[in-house]
Amino acid sequence: MLRQAGADTVFGLPGSQTIDAFQALKRSGLRTIVPTHEMAAAFMANGYARASGRPGIVTTIPGPGFTFALTGLAEAWLDSAPVLHVVPAAREIPDREHALQAIDQRAMASPIVKRIFQVNQCADIGSSAVAAYRLATAGEPGPVMLEVVEELFSHEFSGPDDVPSAVSPAEPPESLVEEIARRVNTAPRVLLYLGSGVLDSAAAVRTLADATRAAVVTTTTARGIISEEHPRVIVRDPGLQDVAIVNAIASRADLVLAIGCKFSHNGAAGFRLRLPQDRLVTVNASGPSRNYPASIHATADAGRFLAALLPRATPRLPGTAGWDETELAGWRKAAMQFERASRTEPDLDGTAIPVSELVREIRDALPDDAIVVTDSGLHQMSMRRHFAVRSPRGLIAPTNFQSMGYALPAAIGAAVAAPSRRVTAVIGDGGMLMSGLELITAVREDLPLTVVVFNDGAYSLIRNAQLSGYGESHGTEIRGLDFETLAAATGADYVLAGKDGIAAALGDEARGTSPVRLVELRLKDSAGLDRVRLRGRTRVIARRVLPRGVHAFLGRWRRR
Secondary structure, eight states: OHHHHTOOEEEEOOOGGGHHHHHHHHHHSOEEEOOSSHHHHHHHHHHHHHHHSSOEEEEOOSTHHHHHHHHHHHHHHHTTOOEEEEEEOOOOOTTOOSOTTOOOHHHHHGGGSSOEEEEOSGGGHHHHHHHHHHHTTSSSOOEEEEEEOGGGGGSOOOOOSSOOOOOOOOOOOHHHHHHHHHHHHHOSSEEEEEOGGGTTOHHHHHHHHHHHTOEEEEOGGGTTSSOTTSTTEEESOTTTSOHHHHHHHHHHOSEEEEESOOOOTTTTTTTTOOOOGGGEEEEETTOOOSSSOOSEEEESOHHHHHHHHGGGOOOOOTTSSOOOHHHHHHHHHHHTOOHHHHTTSOEETTSOOBHHHHHHHHHHHSOTTOEEEEOSSHHHHHHHHHOOOOSTTOEEOOOSSOOTTOHHHHHHHHHHHOTTSOEEEEEEHHHHHHHGGGHHHHHHTTOOEEEEEEEOSBOHHHHHHHHHHHSSOOSOBOOOOOHHHHHHHHTOEEEEOBTTBSHHHHSGGGOOSSSEEEEEEEEEOOHHHHHHHHHHHHHHHHHHHSOHHHHHHHHHHHHO
């Protein structure tokens, strides 16, 4: 039934409760990908969904397999990724307690899934499976759980020959579209604030931006909806760029039209975003935002809304009132200033090449429609700052849950979902500690995948914060990893990027016998980090010798 509904791949591990289920999978026509553990399976389903817009399916045993996948479900919940988790129900034995691996799965999963479908009889399995699969993408995308009584997997059952047609999203109310169109057409300066809900409507978004001559801001998950090298994309990642610039643009806008954005933590720059309520119009599938109330809200599918709005949007003629192009260019340039943050980013070992330059080399070496998947950590911050995304779904990162160990399995899922696009995972050495053995899964599945490891010998995002506050670190050093041996053990090719930079390591001439290539960048601390360490030690001394009030005043003065 899942295959007939549109599914083609399942990620998961077999266990004693799913022996019959895996026998059914073998006959189903679905591709089954078995990773090293269930959290990786959930991240693979997440990457599959983020790259394709279609539900990624993960299956686990109950108990430990289920709990291992919970982190992946939480990641999907906060980042609106459609994932379907198929799991047997925990065993219940009449008049007995503490059964094997028996926990209350529904109570644990209910806060982080859209709905739990419980299947207790064969007659319900087909309709429930299809309904759960479709619910993952209906409205605001997100994870759904399908919990099936274990014994049903061993039963023979013939479902209906055909899956009922999917129900299309409802058309937005015409009166509401007319009102928003009137606001759009009478506002000289329009700011488009775009979230992941528009990812499947790139052409319509570009048409609207051109027609209104709007300034454009995208959230982290919507990056690339319009190429970030387009002059109208003023801010491409409010969570990392100067939010004062976004707020300045919003204050000057006559209309802020936010489409497909639920204003999560990263999407709202840690809720430091300031949007004028009287000029804010929001359109998304999840309903009105409590974080940012709007003057008008339409609960609607972004694609349906844009299709209804565009015929009503009057194109602006050159020379008409609107944004000052010089002003927009100045804001765009200011938003790309990362000097302060870049001072603490590492350099390539044995050179003075900063990470910012390496990231730009990665960009130049990849095709425009490449998909880059990052982990959580300092390398993610560097990629988000310096990597220009040129196509929709071109950058996939764990955004609002920020799970380490995400990138490699998610990149595997993305490679399965989008075989025509080049997929590259960019990971810190800490993230590789958590999921590096998934290299063997990529090799076994014959997936063309490049994995770039930023090896600086530390959990650097945390270590740098320790150095800033205390001038020393603890528990964040992870020296001694041998990535060449890891590549050999898993069947991947290995390349050490040297003084010539990374472009040669990513080129076709560096490809060996394996479809998977592990590229190591050995990094060293920059001079800027030495200054951070010194200031941290100074702060420790200041806290010891200065009165609390004086120290607090100096801290506020330093941050101005």
